[in-house]
Every structure is written in structure tokens, then in C-alpha cells.
Amino acid sequence: MQRGIARVGADKAAAASAENSGAKAENPQPRGSEMTLRESTRAAVRGYLEKLDGQLGNGVYQMVLAEVETPLLEEVLAYTNNNQSRASKMLGLSRSTLRKKLKQRGLQHKSRG
Secondary structure: OOOOOOOOOOHHHHHHEEEEOOOOOOOOOOOOOOOHHEEEEEHHHHHOOOHHHHHOOHHHHHHHHHHHHHHHHHHHHHHHHOEEEHHHHHHHOHHHHHHHHHHOOOOOOHOEE
């Protein structure tokens, strides 16, 4: 999967409208990519399935979740300077859930409390 795949505000008018009304953007989109996160995910999954060449995969759902979750946690932690409180808020998770996921993915040593 590619890094930096979500694109910024495809709808600048909506962002300007929210800004003018004083509303805060709930999920601001990062800038500078051509594909949205959804489009990039779809392309990556399609590519994986094409490589199966007609064979049935096993545990594809869990494999995809693991493949997406690990870099998501790594990148959000890097973005928040390894601050788990900020990362958990950004991810919409409780801090204890974030810690559990970090431990499951072997990432707990890379973050601070």
C-alpha cells in the first residue's frame, strides 16, 4: 500500500463554508495526493486478489486489517511525536485500546506513555 494516499479537501467550497461559519472540520484531509485512502485501499486489495490468480485466500479480512492497522498506528504515533494520549484522541480510541493494539502489533516499545 502507498503512503500519503488520502487527498485534501476535494471540496474546497465546503471547507471554506465551514470555516466561514466557524465550524471545525471533523476529519480534515491531508494535502497533496491524487488518490483518496478509499481508492488506494481498493486498488491495493484488487491487486492482491489479482495475484491470487483465481485461488481462494484464507483469512484475507484479518490480513488486510493487520496490514492497514500497523502502519496507521506507526504513522499516527510519529505524527503525534509518540504521544499516546494525542494519538488515541486522533484515532478515536481509548488510550487503553491503543496500548492493547500497540502491544498486539509489537509496537509498544516505539511509543511513550
